[in-house]
Amino acid sequence: MRGLTLEPSSPDRWREVRGTLRRLLAEGADPAGLFADGAQGSLLEPAPAGQRFPTPRFPRGWQGPFRRVAHHRDPDSLRLLYRLLHRHQTEKGLPERALDPDVRELVARDAAVRRDAHKAKAFVRFREVAPDTFAAWHRPDHHVLPLVAGFFARRFGDRPFAIFTPDATLHVREGELTWAPGAPRSAVPDADGLDDLWRTYYRATFNPARTNLKAMRAEMPAKHWSTLPETRDLRALVAEAPARVAAMAARAERQPTVADVLPERRSLETLREAAPACRACPLHGPATQVVFGEGPADARVVLVGEQPGDQEDRRGRPFVGPAGSLLREVMASVGLPPGETYLTNSVKHFRFRGKRRIHDRPRAGEVQACRPWLHAELELVKPEVLVLLGATATRSLLGSRVKFRDVRGKVVATPFAPHTVVTVHPSAILRAEDGATLKESLSSALALARSLLSPSICRAATKW
Ligand code: SF4
Numbered sequence: 001m002r003g004l005t006l007e008p009s010s011p012d013r014w015r016e017v018r019g020t021l022r023r024l025l026a027e028g029a030d031p032a033g034l035f036a037d038g039a040q041g042s043l044l045e046p047a048p049a050g051q052r053f054p055t056p057r058f059p060r061g062w063q064g065p066f067r068r069v070a071h072h073r074d075p076d077s078l079r080l081l082y083r084l085l086h087r088h089q090t091e092k093g094l095p096e097r098a099l100d101p102d103v104r105e106l107v108a109r110d111a112a113v114r115r116d117a118h119k120a121k122a123f124v125r126f127r128e129v130a131p132d133t134f135a136a137w138h139r140p141d142h143h144v145l146p147l148v149a150g151f152f153a154r155r156f157g158d159r160p161f162a163i164f165t166p167d168a169t170l171h172v173r174e175g176e177l178t179w180a181p182g183a184p185r186s187a188v189p190d191a192d193g194l195d196d197l198w199r200t201y202y203r204a205t206f207n208p209a210r211t212n213l214k215a216m217r218a219e220m221p222a223k224h225w226s227t228l229p230e231t232r233d234l235r236a237l238v239a240e241a242p243a244r245v246a247a248m249a250a251r252a253e254r255q256p257t258v259a260d261v262l263p264e265r266r267s268l269e270t271l272r273e274a275a276p277a278c279r280a281c282p283l284h285g286p287a288t289q290v291v292f293g294e295g296p297a298d299a300r301v302v303l304v305g306e307q308p309g310d311q312e313d314r315r316g317r318p319f320v321g322p323a324g325s326l327l328r329e330v331m332a333s334v335g336l337p338p339g340e341t342y343l344t345n346s347v348k349h350f351r352f353r354g355k356r357r358i359h360d361r362p363r364a365g366e367v368q369a370c371r372p373w374l375h376a377e378l379e380l381v382k383p384e385v386l387v388l389l390g391a392t393a394t395r396s397l398l399g400s401r402v403k404f405r406d407v408r409g410k411v412v413a414t415p416f417a418p419h420t421v422v423t424v425h426p427s428a429i430l431r432a433e434d435g436a437t438l439k440e441s442l443s444s445a446l447a448l449a450r451s452l453l454s455p456s457i458c459r460a461a462t463k464w
Pocket residue numbers: 258275278279280281282283284290347348349366369370371373
């Protein structure tokens with residue numbers, strides 16, 4: 001009687017199993033005569049008796065499951081593999097018979113090994129045992145270390161590390177994998193600075209609203225807890241979850257508004273100081289800073305644009321990008337002095353397009369959320385002439401029912417100023433093919449705005 005004795009977690013386990021299966025088939029070993037030696041993790045074989053298969057067929061699609069099941073801890077798995085392969089030589093369509101007990105067993109054992117390999121990838125926690133040298137201890141259910149060795153070598157192979165398990169130890173140094181016998185839990189020290197990082201990460205990502213203890217235990221079996229530093233916080237996190245969920249619900253019920261941060265004593269200065277604390281819409285998150293209006297408190301003309309662009313977001317000032325330069329140029333050409341005008345936007349934070357620094361038009365909800373800031377500015381400045389630059393400013397102050405195209409180039413009545421002029425935004429000129437015509441529109445509108453002012457500003461304009 002000969003046998004196949006496998007080293008636990010032998011890196012060549014699959015090659016050894018495959019070679020033995022082939023040889024048994026070639027010699028005609030009877031599957032019913034084989035038995036597994038559980039104590040040794042071995043497959044013992046009786047004298048060959050039966051049909052020989054010197055060039056056995058191996059079903060397409062079984063390579064992966066066979067390779068994984070060869071790493072199943074139960075030595076009877078080897079007998080299962082041989083029985084399946086032996087039957088496949090004479091039974092047509094065996095791999096497709098999902099209800100066949102042997103096929104079902106193969107699928108079940110394959111799933112168990114896959115799950116265990118996944119857990120090894122997820123739950124191995126390295127500790128720094130020497131400067132820039134790392135070690136981890138893990139206890140898998142099956143002999144999965146050879147199956148996941150490549151994953152760890154690719155991921156962490158730029159520095160020396162070792163993974164200890166009770167069955168075998170993997171050492172990786174300069175891309176070379178070497179194997180050694182298994183080691184007890186004490187082979188790796190208990191804690192280091194990395195533990196704190198794991199715990200911090202886990203605390204930050206723990207979602208108290210999804211605390212399903214049964215699912216958590218299934219996903220993170222208790223036997224791995226001793227090597228998972230984050231589980232030290234689990235009891236406390238679970239205990240405080242109901243209170244955190246209640247607090248989250250209370251916060252969600254009450255969406256912050258501009259009113260939360262609007263100062264009681266209003267001046268342009270106090271508004272400007274309060275605006276960075278605004279959380280009334282999501283734009284404050286990715287933006288660099290709030291971009292508040294700029295100009296004298298007694299300005300007689302207020303120009304309202306859309307929202308800060310890239311340059312404005314970086315510098316924290318309105319109309320300092322290409323569109324702003326164009327606006328100032330046109331203002332100068334019609335004699336609107338910057339020292340007499342207040343420049344602001346409908347929305348005070350930059351809107352990224354995805355993660356890119358490309359201006360994106362604000363959503364209606366953001367314009368609405370930000371409107372109280374604009375109202376507060378206009379109440380303080382009380383301009384003689386208000387100029388709305390573009391559709392967003394028009395929608396913000398005239399309402400969504402008023403169409404920009406219907407009021408463009410006109411003077412309309414609003415509660416914010418004796419005269420309100422609607423015109424194009426300078427960025428539209430930069431984007432347009434026929435920019436000259438649009439520039440002419442802007443120039444005419446600003447000239448109209450200037451003409452609506454009392455003569456004092458016109459005198460000032462001539463000096464500018
Ligand atoms: S864009 Fe306006 S409403 Fe939104 S957070 Fe900024 S200041 Fe507040």
